[in-house]
Amino acid sequence: MRISVIGCGYLGAVHASAMAELGHDVVGIDVDERKITDLRSGRAPFFEPGLHDILTSATASGRLRFSTDIAEAADAEIHFIAVGTPQSADTYAADLRFVDAAFEGLLPHLADGALIVGKSTVPVGTAERLAARLAEAAPHAHLAWNPEFLREGFAVQDTIAPDRLVYGVADDRAAAQLDQVYRAAIEAGTPRIVTDYATAELVKVAANAFLATKISFINAMAEIAEATGADVTQLADAIGHDARIGRRFLNAGVGFGGGCLPKDIRAFSARAEELGRGESVAFLKEVDAINLRRRRRVVDLAVESFGGSVVGKRVAVLGVTFKPDSDDVRDSPALDVAVHFKGLGADVIATDPEGIANARARHPQLAYTEDTDEALRGADLVVLVTEWREYRNLDPVEVGRLVANRFVIDGRNVLDPAAWRAAGWEYRGLGRP
Numbered sequence: 001m002r003i004s005v006i007g008c009g010y011l012g013a014v015h016a017s018a019m020a021e022l023g024h025d026v027v028g029i030d031v032d033e034r035k036i037t038d039l040r041s042g043r044a045p046f047f048e049p050g051l052h053d054i055l056t057s058a059t060a061s062g063r064l065r066f067s068t069d070i071a072e073a074a075d076a077e078i079h080f081i082a083v084g085t086p087q088s089a090d091t092y093a094a095d096l097r098f099v100d101a102a103f104e105g106l107l108p109h110l111a112d113g114a115l116i117v118g119k120s121t122v123p124v125g126t127a128e129r130l131a132a133r134l135a136e137a138a139p140h141a142h143l144a145w146n147p148e149f150l151r152e153g154f155a156v157q158d159t160i161a162p163d164r165l166v167y168g169v170a171d172d173r174a175a176a177q178l179d180q181v182y183r184a185a186i187e188a189g190t191p192r193i194v195t196d197y198a199t200a201e202l203v204k205v206a207a208n209a210f211l212a213t214k215i216s217f218i219n220a221m222a223e224i225a226e227a228t229g230a231d232v233t234q235l236a237d238a239i240g241h242d243a244r245i246g247r248r249f250l251n252a253g254v255g256f257g258g259g260c261l262p263k264d265i266r267a268f269s270a271r272a273e274e275l276g277r278g279e280s281v282a283f284l285k286e287v288d289a290i291n292l293r294r295r296r297r298v299v300d301l302a303v304e305s306f307g308g309s310v311v312g313k314r315v316a317v318l319g320v321t322f323k324p325d326s327d328d329v330r331d332s333p334a335l336d337v338a339v340h341f342k343g344l345g346a347d348v349i350a351t352d353p354e355g356i357a358n359a360r361a362r363h364p365q366l367a368y369t370e371d372t373d374e375a376l377r378g379a380d381l382v383v384l385v386t387e388w389r390e391y392r393n394l395d396p397v398e399v400g401r402l403v404a405n406r407f408v409i410d411g412r413n414v415l416d417p418a419a420w421r422a423a424g425w426e427y428r429g430l431g432r433p
């Protein structure tokens with residue numbers, strides 16, 4: 001099929017490349033010229049495992065091209081909107097400016113029977129509003145909402161083989177067109193839920209709200225564990241054996257960040273309040289508060305251990321991205337911890353395999369190095385805040401030879417406390433004795 005993807009960020013660049021990989025003829029559109037120049041030359045504008053391969057094979061095959069001119073989308077039968085929906089600074093509601101601009105930009109270029117498909121995460125009610133506008137401005141086209149559930153770090157495989165497909169549609173024709181787009185996944189047995197706009201929009205925010213709640217639940221248990229000497233990691237293993245609970249997303253630590261979970265739960269709360277149902281999701285404010293407290297806890301542990309102050313202490317911060325296998329530092333707990341240490345007068349040096357350029361752009365006041373050993377050399381404290389494989393696999397004996405003081409705070413509970421203590425380290429985890 002002929003497809004356009006409007007917005008080529010973390011979601012759109014992967015979606016465009018994956019659709020071309022599946023055999024569709026795709027044009028990716030973005031207002032950011034630098035991104036489009038990169039994509040045109042087969043360079044992924046961000047780090048995502050597997051993206052480079054499908055991007056280069058699809059551009060070489062001629063099935064994938066990129067442009068800053070939305071008129072180039074005019075040929076497409078299906079237009080995916082994948083632009084950002086960031087948090088508004090004042091209300092925390094989703095800022096729909098980019099979605100509205102992309103939608104309005106498409107209106108003059110819609111072929112007969114064209115389908116606009118929203119992928120961006122939006123407040124419930126957005127699709128209905130856009131469908132009403134479409135009926136008036138371009139009645140020969142129609143609209144569907146098809147939320148995206150990919151995870152950064154696994155974005156390519158999640159796009160090609162998703163857990164499920166959700167179509168919010170107003171007619172059967174839209175569902176049939178989407179079936180053609182996703183034929184490969186459907187033939188492979190991917191479950192598909194065809195529903196109305198409101199349900200589709202809500203499925204997306206409900207899924208992210210549930211995941212955030214699960215993480216904050218285990219982090220709340222970590223707080224109780226800290227008050228009692230219990231071990232939250234064993235607790236998670238034990239409750240996780242219950243298939244009704246499940247072990248995934250029960251890793252306690254510095255909590256969730258990124259361009260989605262934090263902003264999505266806040267936008268959901270804001271939308272529920274607009275609907276007069278704020279109390280139904282009031283717990284999400286607690287989920288957010290627990291999450292933010294855990295970032296602070298790492299710093300408090302250090303201050304406590306150093307007898308009240310970290311001024312002048314050399315702190316090696318391992319990780320700046322919000323999760324491993326991504327270069328994304330949006331609302332990153334790791335970066336927040338680094339900034340907080342710096343604010344308290346510590347001599348911070350942060351390292352990360354992929355995230356330094358993005359971190360430096362946001363927080364130029366921090367010192368960075370790409371060399372893990374350089375970060376560790378002379379440290380009074382090592383803080384692991386993003387569980388990249390290379391940090392999980394650090395050898396406590398070797399690291400012990402580099403640092404000035406053997407003190408580690410494991411903000412992701414991924415190190416083996418016994419091995420680190422045996423190598424002479426003071427080990428502190430979150431919610432671990």
Ligand SMILES: NC(=O)C1=CN([C@@H]2O[C@H](COP(=O)(O)OP(=O)(O)OC[C@H]3O[C@@H](n4cnc5c(N)ncnc54)[C@H](O)[C@@H]3O)[C@@H](O)[C@H]2O)C=CC1
Pocket residue numbers: 006007008009010011012029030031032035082083084085098101102105119120121122148149150151152259260
């Ligand atoms: N990043 C992720 O893993 C996932 C993101 N989402 C949702 O997808 C949406 C996009 O998120 P990201 O890709 O992370 O954001 P992003 O900020 O990485 O990308 C958005 C892109 O849209 C472009 N853009 C803005 N206005 C435009 C316009 N009028 N025309 C063309 N391009 C325009 C921007 O230049 C940028 O490249 C958000 O609603 C997000 O919540 C959903 C699932 C996964």
Ligand SMILES: O=C(O)[C@H]1O[C@H](OP(=O)(O)OP(=O)(O)OC[C@H]2O[C@@H](n3ccc(=O)[nH]c3=O)[C@H](O)[C@@H]2O)[C@H](O)[C@@H](O)[C@@H]1O
Pocket residue numbers: 121148149150151152153208211215248249250251252253254255256257258259260261322323
């Ligand atoms: O809407 C989105 O953009 C996406 O948001 C999340 O995906 P993502 O943000 O890429 O990352 P996750 O793997 O969900 O991790 C989010 C954060 O939670 C943290 N986390 C995760 C799991 C856990 O047990 N504990 C924990 O603290 C991670 O470190 C990370 O900071 C969802 O998992 C995706 O399904 C969704 O599509």
